[in-house]
Amino acid sequence: MKKLDKLIIKTFMGPFVATFFVTLFVLMMQFLWKYIDDLVGKGLDTTVIIELISYTSANLVSLALPLAVLLSSIMTFGNLGESFELVALKSSGISLTRFMRPLLLVCTVVAILAFLFNNYAMPVANLRAKSLLYDITNSKPAFNIKAGVFYTDIPDYTIKVAQKESDNKTIHQVMIIDHTPGGGDKVILAEKGTMLLSADKRFLYFILEKGWRYEERNNRSSTTPGELIRLGFREYKKAFDLSSFAFSRLDMGLFASNQQMLNVRQLDKAIDSLYKQEKLFTRTVNAYITTRYAFYKWADTGWLAKAPPLNAASFRDFIPEKSLRYTLERTEQNLRDGQNNLEGPAREFGDKHSTLLLHKVEWQRKFTLAFSCIVMFLIGAPLGSIIRKGGLGTPLIFAVVFFVIFNIFFMVGEKMARKDVMATWSGMWLSNIVLMPIAMFLIYKALNDSNLFNKEFYLRIFNKIKKLFRKKSPKPTT
DSSP, X not given: OOHHHHHHHHHHHHHHHHHHHHHHHXXXXXXXXXXXXXXXXXXXXXXXXXXXXXXXXXXXXXXXXXXXXXXXXXXXXXXHHHTTHHHHHHHTTOOHHHHHHHHHHHHHHHXXXXXXXXXXXXXXXXXXXXXXXXXXXXXXXXXXXXXXXXXXXXXXXXXXXXXXXXXXXXXXXXXEEEOOSXXXXXXXXXEEEEEXXXXXXXXXXXXXXXXXXXEEESOTTOOSOOEEEEEEEEEEEEEEEOGGGSOOOOOGGGGTTSGGGOOHHHHHHHHHHHHHHHHHHHHHHHHHHHXXXXXXXXXXXXXXXXXXXXXXXXXXXXXXXHHHHHHHHHHXXXXXXXXXXHHXXXXXXXXXXXXXXXXXXXXXXXXXXXXXXXXXXXXXXXXXXXHOOOSSHHXXXXXXXXXXXXXXXXXXXXXXXXTTSSOHHHHHTHHHHHHHHHHHHXXXXXXXXXXXXXXXXXXXXXXXXXXXXXXXXXXXXX
């Protein structure tokens, strides 16, 4: 490896590592902002939050890499251009493509590593992140009784306290309504009480003072009034089971069949199995139609085009008047039965086909996101040599613009592929297909030392146009 290659690679790796982690942090903040309502107020342990962030960060690597490659390549070549090192290299006879070559090799290695990461590490991270996020979003909020508000999160109980002191334990004017099955509602009223948690946080104890306990003993289904019992107490201890608030983990195997949890080999097997199921549905429907409706075998013979036109009046002429109503009812009933018998398989076929499209989209995603690293470099390198601005300001603006374009076309293409509007390969590769000609155009302009992003270039063009209009405008006559 020559000194020039080492210099360029060394100049590139610093910004690449920095921008990668910055991009990953920004994407992680976007995820947390989206699910902040599901995470706050549930008493989750720090280890659970760290685990979720770790797995989610692994899922965002495939999006952070292209943006990091784009931004770092713009910064690298912008810094070389701003310090006139590009001019010195070109004046010594070294072309732009020559000093792009080592970084193109580096980005190719990054793309290969990105594919391997997407294929082997990403499914595992997806499985753990999705299952953990499902467990968190479906867990109950942490136990928190507020003054003046009916609290109903404990199963079969409604609790209300009029006042709660600053120690978060002492409560006043307590009302507890017990809805447990097996009899009428039980109501407990107390002037004062204390809330205590057990050592394992499994139970919550209410130690109540100076109150009454009301209970109606009767059968709920009975219409006759029951016996009302009132008991006074100086101190009464009530225990509540808080096991429903404990954070529990489901078996991750429940999510293992999702297409995001599979690698390329597993996706190939799943796609092949779904194709076989589609063919089975087709054979089932064809067998049903051919055996039930005899006209189906003449559908492609052209007999309908040769037959004379048949209108409603001539159709009625063939049927006796006394049998017309019966014939029409039987015809309507047969059509309704056929529609009902085909609606179920049609819905099931649609679901299977949608699942097939999702698997094919996921298969393409593993390749298209990896290849986008190379496309982003082919855009960023010539763009940096054209704008000749280092630092983070100007390169960040151009990087954000092109990444937004990439992301828009990627999302649109993926949506159209999922809806079967476009073929899955063309939908998932749409962003790269759109950006590749732009990359070739920028390389051509950079090789010719274009002033594409130089404001003085556009100012000179504007002045020439202004002078041209001045010459054409007629002079006022005196």
